[in-house]
Amino acid sequence: MLLVTAIAAISYRRILEEDSDAHWVEHTHVVLEAEDSVISDLLDYQSMQRGYAITGEISFLERATAARKQLERGLSRLREVTIDNVSQQSALDRIEPLVRRELTMYDDAEQAIRHRERELASRAIMAEIRRGFGEMKATEKRLLDERSAAAARHDAQVKRVIAGGYVMFFLALALAAAVIYVESGKRRRAEERILRDSAELKAANRELESFSYSVSHDLRAPLRAIDGFSQVLAEDYSAKLDAEARACLQRIRGATQRMGMLIDDLLKLSRVTRTEIRREQIDLSAMANEIARDLRAGDPERRAHFEIASGLLAQGDSHLLRIVLQNLLSNAWKFTSKRAEARIEMGLLRDNGQSTYFVRDNGAGFDPAYADRLFGAFQRLHGVEEFPGTGIGLATVQRVILRHGGKVWAEGAVDRGATIYFTL
Amino acid sequence: MQEKPILLVEDNPDDEVLTLRALQKNNIRNEVIIVRDGEQALHYLFGEGAYAGRDVTQMPQVVLLDLKLPKISGLEVLRRLRATERTRFLPVVILTTSNEDQDRLQGYSLGANSYVRKPVEFDRFIEAVRQLGLYWLILNEPAPAPR
Numbered sequence: 001m002l003l004v005t006a007i008a009a010i011s012y013r014r015i016l017e018e019d020s021d022a023h024w025v026e027h028t029h030v031v032l033e034a035e036d037s038v039i040s041d042l043l044d045y046q047s048m049q050r051g052y053a054i055t056g057e058i059s060f061l062e063r064a065t066a067a068r069k070q071l072e073r074g075l076s077r078l079r080e081v082t083i084d085n086v087s088q089q090s091a092l093d094r095i096e097p098l099v100r101r102e103l104t105m106y107d108d109a110e111q112a113i114r115h116r117e118r119e120l121a122s123r124a125i126m127a128e129i130r131r132g133f134g135e136m137k138a139t140e141k142r143l144l145d146e147r148s149a150a151a152a153r154h155d156a157q158v159k160r161v162i163a164g165g166y167v168m169f170f171l172a173l174a175l176a177a178a179v180i181y182v183e184s185g186k187r188r189r190a191e192e193r194i195l196r197d198s199a200e201l202k203a204a205n206r207e208l209e210s211f212s213y214s215v216s217h218d219l220r221a222p223l224r225a226i227d228g229f230s231q232v233l234a235e236d237y238s239a240k241l242d243a244e245a246r247a248c249l250q251r252i253r254g255a256t257q258r259m260g261m262l263i264d265d266l267l268k269l270s271r272v273t274r275t276e277i278r279r280e281q282i283d284l285s286a287m288a289n290e291i292a293r294d295l296r297a298g299d300p301e302r303r304a305h306f307e308i309a310s311g312l313l314a315q316g317d318s319h320l321l322r323i324v325l326q327n328l329l330s331n332a333w334k335f336t337s338k339r340a341e342a343r344i345e346m347g348l349l350r351d352n353g354q355s356t357y358f359v360r361d362n363g364a365g366f367d368p369a370y371a372d373r374l375f376g377a378f379q380r381l382h383g384v385e386e387f388p389g390t391g392i393g394l395a396t397v398q399r400v401i402l403r404h405g406g407k408v409w410a411e412g413a414v415d416r417g418a419t420i421y422f423t424l
Numbered sequence: 425m426q427e428k429p430i431l432l433v434e435d436n437p438d439d440e441v442l443t444l445r446a447l448q449k450n451n452i453r454n455e456v457i458i459v460r461d462g463e464q465a466l467h468y469l470f471g472e473g474a475y476a477g478r479d480v481t482q483m484p485q486v487v488l489l490d491l492k493l494p495k496i497s498g499l500e501v502l503r504r505l506r507a508t509e510r511t512r513f514l515p516v517v518i519l520t521t522s523n524e525d526q527d528r529l530q531g532y533s534l535g536a537n538s539y540v541r542k543p544v545e546f547d548r549f550i551e552a553v554r555q556l557g558l559y560w561l562i563l564n565e566p567a568p569a570p571r
Binding site: 218220222224228232 | 436438439441491492523542543544
């Protein structure tokens with residue numbers, strides 16, 4: 001663009017300069033014409049004076065006066081148009097007295113009788129005048145030539161600049177085209193890469209599917225065998241086993257079952273990642289109440305108080321959000337199990353149009369220093385003996401929340417309960 | 425009336441022993457025919473291969489079918505049974521470790537009569553086999569045999 005603008009500017013300036021060159025050519029012609037007219041007026045004047053001297057007719061004298069006036073105007077015009085040129089002015093300084101002398105030679109009609117002598121003297125002066133004007137003409141012509149040459153040079157220069165400008169302009173266009181070509185190539189390659197990546201991602205997902213399948217199927221089979229045959233030993237050979245052997249078998253079976261739970265929870269976690277999210281309007285309050293009812297039914301002896309705010313609506317995947325509430329409320333239920341009276345609360349905070357849901361309990365809480373570790377898979381802040389679990393629940397919660405585009409975080413203190421917040 | 429056998433399609437010898445033990449623990453005295461892959465299962469049921477000449481009007485009371493099997497998968501066995509007139513209504517219980525939605529969906533789509541996931545805990549497995557035996561060997565009335 002800059003280049004195009006520059007070419008336009010140079011072209012425009014050249015048009016202005018052409019005007020100025022034309023002005024100088026015209027100026028030269030004005031000078032030459034003025035010189036010619038001075039000569040012809042002088043000749044007219046001489047002829048008219050001569051005619052008057054011969055005929056005595058007054059009309060010749062009038063015409064001589066007119067020619068003289070015109071001659072005076074021609075001289076002053078000549079001075080005006082050469083005012084910018086010192087050498088032409090000095091040439092004029094020499095010529096003008098000659099013209100005046102020539103004029104005076106005819107002023108006196110009385111002298112007409114001495115016609116012959118005057119004629120000779122006049123011829124010499126006229127020759128001198130013509131020579132002076134000839135010099136001036138030559139100077140003007142030389143100036144005109146110089147100016148024309150300069151104009152031509154100027155012209156050529158500008159033509160070169162314009163031609164060069166266009167060449168550069170087309171080079172720039174070609175360059176732009178090349179850049180566009182290269183960039184579109186890059187873009188095409190990037191698109192191809194994205195397609196390839198997405199194909200790889202699909203392949204990776206399929207691999208994950210088959211991995212999960214193997215975990216689900218193949219990893220559990222040996223566990224079943226360990227558990228089953230431990231029990232065969234315990235049942236069929238109990239007479240031959242002492243108390244310690246039976247306790248060992250019991251530990252083997254306990255560990256097997258924990259391993260089974262771990263595999264199940266890992267599968268749930270991976271399923272959360274693989275499941276496609278289907279958003280719909282969900283009544284979180286109703287969902288939480290159902291889960292609370294099930295928890296109570298599982299341990300009717302416990303004194304626990306659920307306080308679930310009513311009308312908690314959310315947009316999300318009902319299956320996945322049920323997993324979230326199941327995990328959060330089960331955790332609250334589990335970590336308040338040592339409280340004489342458990343309090344579990346679920347509600348909503350509104351801040352600047354952002355809805356933040358929370359589940360709060362008055363249970364064992366946690367050390368805030370480890371708050372960020374709560375959501376990592378297999379991260380446990382309590383011993384298995386104290387509170388059972390696999391350490392995958394909150395990781396699953398976080399994954400569901402992240403897949404909904406939300407955030408999840410925790411607040412709490414040791415023995416002061418915990419609050420899990422989440423947005424959707 | 426002579427009790428019909430149970431066809432157990434199971435490739436894992438550990439599971440085979442434990443399944444037999446669970447049946448025995450529940451006093452299920454039916455003969456148990458064991459085949460170790462999908463191909464063998466089809467051979468037995470259609471009287472082909474190693475089972476050529478078998479009286480194919482004698483069908484098992486129930487087929488306990490694993491899904492992940494050598495040669496021909498459990499789902500493929502099920503598909504072929506349902507496509508064959510003689511075995512169209514044969515009770516098939518899928519007995520597997522997989523709890524994948526996909527497997528359950530396909531199992532039922534292909535006409536499985538039940539889908540039971542083998543629990544890790546042996547006690548629970550024994551209980552599952554007890555209930556299966558009660559239902560499929562005693563309560564359930566099979567479809568009339570095709571002529």
